[in-house]
Amino acid sequence: MTAAPRARGTTELRAVPTSRGQARSKPNTRGDASADADQIVGFYRDMLAIRRFEEKAGQLYGMGLIAGFCHLYIGQEAVVVGLQATANKQDSVITTYRDHGHMLACGMDAKGVMAELTGRRDGYSRGKGGSMHMFSREKNFYGGHGIVGASVPLGTGLAFAHKYKGDGGVCYCYFGDGAANQGQVFESFNMAALWKLPVIFVIENNKYGMGTSINRASATTDFYRRGEVHGIPGLRVNGMNVLEVKEAGEKAVANCRTGKGPYLLEMVTYRYRGHSMSDPAKYRSKEEVSKIREESDPIDGLRKYILDSGLADDAELKEIDRQVKVQITEAAEFAQQSPEPDQTELYTDVLVSV
Amino acid sequence: MPIPVLMPALSPTMTEGKLANWLKKEGDRVRSGDALAEIETDKATMEVEAVDAGVLSKILVPSGTDGVAVNTPIALILGEDEDSDAQAKAPAEPAAAKPAPVAAKASEPAAAAPAKTNGGPAPATGTVITVREALRDAIAEEMRRDENVFLMGEEVGEYQGAYKISQGLLQEFGAKRVVDTPITEQGFAGLCVGAAFAGLRPIVEFMTFNFAMQAIDQIINSAAKTHYMAGGQLTCPIVFRGPNGPAARVAAQHSQDFASWYAHCPGLKVVAPYSAADAKGLLKAAIRDPNPIIFLEHEILYGQTFDAPEGPDFLLPIGKAKIERTGKDVTLVAYSRMVHLSLQAAEVLAKEGIEAEVINLRSLRPLDVPTIVESVKKTNRIVAVEECWPVAGIGSEIAAQMMEHAFDYLDAPVGRVSQADVPLPYAANLERLSIPQVENIVAAAKSVLYR
Ligand SMILES: Cc1ncc(C[n+]2csc(CCOP(=O)(O)OP(=O)(O)O)c2C)c(N)n1
Ligand SMILES: [Mg+2]
Numbered sequence: 001m002t003a004a005p006r007a008r009g010t011t012e013l014r015a016v017p018t019s020r021g022q023a024r025s026k027p028n029t030r031g032d033a034s035a036d037a038d039q040i041v042g043f044y045r046d047m048l049a050i051r052r053f054e055e056k057a058g059q060l061y062g063m064g065l066i067a068g069f070c071h072l073y074i075g076q077e078a079v080v081v082g083l084q085a086t087a088n089k090q091d092s093v094i095t096t097y098r099d100h101g102h103m104l105a106c107g108m109d110a111k112g113v114m115a116e117l118t119g120r121r122d123g124y125s126r127g128k129g130g131s132m133h134m135f136s137r138e139k140n141f142y143g144g145h146g147i148v149g150a151s152v153p154l155g156t157g158l159a160f161a162h163k164y165k166g167d168g169g170v171c172y173c174y175f176g177d178g179a180a181n182q183g184q185v186f187e188s189f190n191m192a193a194l195w196k197l198p199v200i201f202v203i204e205n206n207k208y209g210m211g212t213s214i215n216r217a218s219a220t221t222d223f224y225r226r227g228e229v230h231g232i233p234g235l236r237v238n239g240m241n242v243l244e245v246k247e248a249g250e251k252a253v254a255n256c257r258t259g260k261g262p263y264l265l266e267m268v269t270y271r272y273r274g275h276s277m278s279d280p281a282k283y284r285s286k287e288e289v290s291k292i293r294e295e296s297d298p299i300d301g302l303r304k305y306i307l308d309s310g311l312a313d314d315a316e317l318k319e320i321d322r323q324v325k326v327q328i329t330e331a332a333e334f335a336q337q338s339p340e341p342d343q344t345e346l347y348t349d350v351l352v353s354v
Numbered sequence: 355m356p357i358p359v360l361m362p363a364l365s366p367t368m369t370e371g372k373l374a375n376w377l378k379k380e381g382d383r384v385r386s387g388d389a390l391a392e393i394e395t396d397k398a399t400m401e402v403e404a405v406d407a408g409v410l411s412k413i414l415v416p417s418g419t420d421g422v423a424v425n426t427p428i429a430l431i432l433g434e435d436e437d438s439d440a441q442a443k444a445p446a447e448p449a450a451a452k453p454a455p456v457a458a459k460a461s462e463p464a465a466a467a468p469a470k471t472n473g474g475p476a477p478a479t480g481t482v483i484t485v486r487e488a489l490r491d492a493i494a495e496e497m498r499r500d501e502n503v504f505l506m507g508e509e510v511g512e513y514q515g516a517y518k519i520s521q522g523l524l525q526e527f528g529a530k531r532v533v534d535t536p537i538t539e540q541g542f543a544g545l546c547v548g549a550a551f552a553g554l555r556p557i558v559e560f561m562t563f564n565f566a567m568q569a570i571d572q573i574i575n576s577a578a579k580t581h582y583m584a585g586g587q588l589t590c591p592i593v594f595r596g597p598n599g600p601a602a603r604v605a606a607q608h609s610q611d612f613a614s615w616y617a618h619c620p621g622l623k624v625v626a627p628y629s630a631a632d633a634k635g636l637l638k639a640a641i642r643d644p645n646p647i648i649f650l651e652h653e654i655l656y657g658q659t660f661d662a663p664e665g666p667d668f669l670l671p672i673g674k675a676k677i678e679r680t681g682k683d684v685t686l687v688a689y690s691r692m693v694h695l696s697l698q699a700a701e702v703l704a705k706e707g708i709e710a711e712v713i714n715l716r717s718l719r720p721l722d723v724p725t726i727v728e729s730v731k732k733t734n735r736i737v738a739v740e741e742c743w744p745v746a747g748i749g750s751e752i753a754a755q756m757m758e759h760a761f762d763y764l765d766a767p768v769g770r771v772s773q774a775d776v777p778l779p780y781a782a783n784l785e786r787l788s789i790p791q792v793e794n795i796v797a798a799a800k801s802v803l804y805r
Contacts, residue, residue: 055405061362061363062361062363062364064363067602067782068602068604068780069605074387116780119780119781119782125780127780128781129605129606129780130604130781131780132607132608133606133780145607146564146605146608147564147565147567149537149568178536179537181536181538183538209536209537210508210509210513210516211509211512212513212536216512216534217536274400277365278364278368280400283512283513286389340781340783340784341779341781341784343783345779345781346779346784346788347774347775347776350775350777
């Protein structure tokens with residue numbers, strides 16, 4: 001098998017890529033994705049780390065160590081791993097509450113993320129933000145936002161600052177198919193196009209916003225065309241294939257870096273778990289979920305691709321599996337051992353003291 | 355060593371559940387992510403997924419077991435690299451998992467016994483129902499009564515409500531009257547205001563009031579002001595409802611009491627029920643009212659049971675408070691979930707010989723000042739309890755009203771208990787410090803008694 005793994009779960013997944021204005025019918029090969037062996041194996045490691053992290057988070061939630069809302073990214077790993085592979089150090093990232101994978105892909109420490117999930121003092125927000133609200137100035141990760149749609153103007157503002165400062169950076173602004181219907185998203189598209197801001201709008205189309213399928217929430221579901229009226233180029237991408245994601249990301253980021261303004265990527269993907277931990281997910285069939293897991297899983301697909309094309313052998317991948325398991329177990333232990341924040345923290349950080 | 359599978363917590367407020375059904379049997383090989391069993395909670399049936407791969411070696415809690423506490427071991431999984439011999443040697447009782455840190459779930463014992471009513475007809479024939487059911491019944495009864503009433507919001511239809519308030523309504527009334535929306539709060543709130551101008555009677559469900567902030571311009575500028583701006587020509591009979599205030603551990607953007615925001619605005623009525631009877635009688639009154647109503651519910655109260663009157667004619671007047679408990683030493687004024695805590699505080703105070711009177715405000719605009727003043731004339735001391743922030747909160751308004759209307763009767767300055775003046779933190783210990791607790795109310799009551 002020479003082709004990279006292709007998502008085949010649903011008709012939409014099978015139909016990709018249907019990007020506009022260019023031929024992309026040729027199967028993705030290692031060459032055309034221009035990722036070298038180390039990088040591809042690295043993608044495997046990164047996606048696996050996110051998956052194991054999320055499974056562990058789900059487990060800790062079940063034990064009462066994580067509470068409140070906790071939204072897992074399982075199934076969508078290829079999107080953020082493939083896209084962040086195209087980012088530079090000065091680029092910025094912003095996303096929604098479904099943010100654990102994004103933080104790991106930005107190079108944030110699994111221990112610090114997990115400790116925030118348990119609400120402890122070694123967490124990225126010192127326990128004050130929780131699952132939905134984490135940030136890292138060092139990694140240019142700007143959150144972690146709980147209000148659907150609100151992060152999109154914020155990302156547009158990060159791009160405004162990149163342009164204003166002339167730092168060459170691009171903002172990667174991730175949000176969901178459901179968020180795409182919020183008015184402020186449309187407002188942001190207009191401003192970004194009007195002022196040629198370097199922002200990649202990434203719509204992670206996982207087919208549902210909570211219990212509502214895209215067809216029940218959106219009059220048109222060609223999300224990649226949502227910027228058309230503003231002249232924003234868009235691509236629909238198979239978000240279950242990390243190599244296709246990366247290739248699309250390269251195109252988008254080149255557009256932004258050369259001053260041509262925003263770019264829109266619709267990543268067709270799927271979330272395996274419920275919307276949050278307390279979602280019984282009765283709005284879709286078990287068969288729908290298991291079919292996608294079996295046929296289009298981004299990690300299984302890449303694993304097969306790596307083995308088939310001889311980029312690594314089974315023993316090497318098993319060793320990666322082991323290392324990832326150790327890394328995540330350590331993060332979970334760290335997150336349980338870290339103490340709760342000091343009580344005096346209650347009143348700190350409300351305002352910057354002057 | 356086999357790995358114990360523990361009874362999971364499936365929602366921020368779950369403490370126990372029913373192990374409805376095993377989906378795997380002993381000896382089955384499981385992969386991480388496989389569904390092992392179905393668990394029933396008061397809200398839903400959910401699946402427990404395997405976290406570790408291996409063989410399901412032993413089921414410890416059989417199908418159909420009720421009341422399984424969170425964190426109880428329910429099965430054992432033998433890890434992939436272990437031989438099944440080890441299984442035989444495995445201890446029967448798996449090592450208990452580490453206990454969870456400071457309980458995340460606020461314990462909410464059954465509500466205090468209802469006291470005599472003064473804010474409406476006393477429940478005649480009652481049944482015991484949850485606040486959730488009371489709200490659902492109120493909506494259903496009013497929709498049966500008036501075909502111009504409809505419900506719109508996110509997940510109200512096919513999902514049966516994010517918090518299961520609208521359970522069964524889509525089935526009874528159909529998609530014309532139970533309308534699922536995209537996530538576009540400003541859009542559908544504005545749309546419903548327009549529909550109300552045209553004579554319909556929308557009930558707008560906000561998944562939580564935190565998201566109504568997206569729509570607050572339409573609520574204030576369009577719904578609240580139009581009747582006045584139109585010189586009385588247009589009316590806006592609409593109810594904006596949903597859970598308000600902090601739930602459990604959902605952090606700053608999802609935990610806010612908006613009572614004082616809306617109570618500030620002329621042209622609105624603002625209602626905040628506590629019990630199931632409040633929920634039912636006030637929601638029905640709100641739906642029939644010709645004005646825009648903000649109806650503030652509380653997620654933590656949804657599952658609590660109370661006596662509530664039956665029948666489609668039970669209404670409570672908007673603007674009247676209810677004395678939940680009589681006392682002569684100090685008045686505690688509260689609304690929504692804080693009524694529950696105030697009643698608990700009154701119990702504690704009673705043990706120390708202090709008789710607290712507890713007033714359930716029910717309505718924040720209009721505020722039932724006469725009832726509060728009457729109480730203060732008797733007790734001469736008052737504490738206002740709320741989940742809003744202290745600055746310009748409901749307690750501030752009550753303090754001002756007491757200055758104006760009960761100054762001569764006060765033996766101490768008005769006391770206030772509120773959410774700490776910070777965005778709500780996630781960490782369990784900080785969250786507890788920031789949300790009002792029974793002991794804060796007790797302390798405030800003693801403080802106005804100089805004890
Ligand atoms: C303004 C607002 N409205 C509603 C919600 C509740 N809510 C949280 S996530 C969500 C669904 C979002 O779906 P989507 O944008 O597709 O993202 P996904 O969860 O699929 O990643 C909803 C309705 C919210 N957080 N903010
Ligand atoms: Mg979605």
